[in-house]
Amino acid sequence: xxxxxxxxxxxxxxxxxxxxxxxxxxxxxxxxxxxxxxxxxxxxxxxxxxxxxxxxxxxxxxxxxxxxxxxxxxxxxxxxxxxxxxxxxxxxxxxxxxxxxxxxxxxxxxxxxxxxxxxxxxxxxxxxxxxxxxxxxxxxxxxxxxxxxxxxxxxxxxxxxxxxxxxxxxxxxxxxxxxxxxxxxxxxxxxxxxxxxxxxxxxxxxxxxxxxxxxxxxxxxxxxxxxxxxxxxxxxxxxxxxxxxxxxxxxxxxxxxxxxxxxxxxxxxxxxxxxxxxxxxxxxxxxxxxxxxxxxxxxxxxxxxxxxxxxxxxxxxxxxxxxxxxxxxxxxxxxxxxxxxxxxxxxxxxxxxxxxxxxxxxxxxxxxxxxxxxxxxxxxxxxxxxxxxxxxxxxxx
Ligand code: NDP
Numbered sequence: 001x002x003x004x005x006x007x008x009x010x011x012x013x014x015x016x017x018x019x020x021x022x023x024x025x026x027x028x029x030x031x032x033x034x035x036x037x038x039x040x041x042x043x044x045x046x047x048x049x050x051x052x053x054x055x056x057x058x059x060x061x062x063x064x065x066x067x068x069x070x071x072x073x074x075x076x077x078x079x080x081x082x083x084x085x086x087x088x089x090x091x092x093x094x095x096x097x098x099x100x101x102x103x104x105x106x107x108x109x110x111x112x113x114x115x116x117x118x119x120x121x122x123x124x125x126x127x128x129x130x131x132x133x134x135x136x137x138x139x140x141x142x143x144x145x146x147x148x149x150x151x152x153x154x155x156x157x158x159x160x161x162x163x164x165x166x167x168x169x170x171x172x173x174x175x176x177x178x179x180x181x182x183x184x185x186x187x188x189x190x191x192x193x194x195x196x197x198x199x200x201x202x203x204x205x206x207x208x209x210x211x212x213x214x215x216x217x218x219x220x221x222x223x224x225x226x227x228x229x230x231x232x233x234x235x236x237x238x239x240x241x242x243x244x245x246x247x248x249x250x251x252x253x254x255x256x257x258x259x260x261x262x263x264x265x266x267x268x269x270x271x272x273x274x275x276x277x278x279x280x281x282x283x284x285x286x287x288x289x290x291x292x293x294x295x296x297x298x299x300x301x302x303x304x305x306x307x308x309x310x311x312x313x314x315x316x317x318x319x320x321x322x323x324x325x326x327x328x329x330x331x332x333x334x335x336x337x338x339x340x341x342x343x344x345x346x347x348x349x350x351x352x353x354x355x356x357x358x359x360x361x362x363x364x365x366x367x368x369x370x371x372x373x374x375x376x377x378x379x380x381x382x383x384x385x386x387x388x389x390x391x392x393x394x395x396x397x
């Protein structure tokens with residue numbers, strides 16, 4: 001049992017707070033703080049104001065963070081704001097002696113560069129301070145890495161080939177919208193492709209490699225190889241991997257919009273002058289796109305995210321597919337948020353629970369696959385993200 005400070009009040013946070021508030025035996029106190037306090041108040045109102053306190057914070061300002069943490073003295077700070085805030089919040093946690101959890105690795109605003117180096121650099125400091133930092137505890141990264149650790153623990157002697165497959169077969173009825181923060185999402189999906197093979201990274205043009213893959217209860221969907229951050233830690237933590245790739249489905253309509261957005265310069269992250277002041281085109285675009293937190297009401301269909309793995313067991317080649325399917329409608333009925341916010345928010349609440357219960361609690365900075373997967377996997381089944389295992393099946397990859 002313990003107190004949490006949750007930073008960020010968007011779609012993911014809505015689910016995190018809803019789940020945490022439903023477990024008072026684990027989360028004895030919840031403070032929700034974000035840049036816009038009215039958004040925190042709206043979430044608190046939804047889940048019951050007596051369970052959640054709210055505050056205003058600019059999480060890019062370490063002194064403000066330190067003051068807020070000292071005034072509340074949580075056991076854990078949970079970052080579901082943006083990846084830009086990771087480093088500031090980790091600094092503030094270190095200064096105040098509080099542990100940390102997030103869902104996405106730090107990226108500098110001026111460059112869409114995905115690597116753990118900045119956060120792994122805190123390892124020694126966190127270890128010496130006796131604090132835990134849990135990195136990447138959403139669905140991907142997060143559950144996909146825990147699925148991989150679970151497969152390695154229970155089903156394989158050696159993992160050789162890993163393909164993470166992420167399908168959103170939902171329809172929100174809008175011509176174009178992103179399922180989480182538009183700025184972060186568009187930066188991620190327009191970068192070059194990259195995968196791990198035979199000890200080195202192979203680069204591709206954005207969306208250059210694609211093929212149809214069959215998803216359970218959904219059917220075939222065109223799937224595009226993109227780089228995703230969990231690959232970096234997984235190839236380090238499972239060095240027997242000969243190849244590790246990440247695939248995501250995109251509809252033609254989404255890709256056409258994305259191409260136009262890029263062609264007309266609206267995905268740019270360099271400042272441009274507009275009406276006598278500097279603006280960043282992608283940040284302006286975010287302001288006019290639908291808010292991902294508001295997509296839930298008419299969202300139909302489901303997501304299917306999992307890991308397809310080939311490796312060795314008792315000297316024999318084995319294939320294995322583990323996945324979760326999540327219905328947008330069911331997520332909305334339970335929390336008022338769509339499926340992508342739900343699949344991200346539930347693992348955040350479970351990760352925080354793992355820390356507060358002392359199960360995932362060791363000094364240092366860790367990616368989620370470095371902890372025991374079993375207690376986390378058990379909670380996924382109980383808290384709305386049940387998983388399915390298939391053995392010795394055609395992986396299509
Ligand atoms: P939203 O844009 O809906 O929410 C982000 C929230 O962070 C907003 O409330 C925003 O405040 C707040 N915020 C931004 N900057 C600051 C700041 N400087 N100080 C305090 N608060 C700030 O995003 P989502 O909820 O959709 O996603 C949250 C994060 O979750 C994403 O950035 C993404 O990296 C991560 N994610 C991870 C996934 C995974 O599976 N691992 C999947 C999906 C998302 P304001 O409202 O004032 O702008």
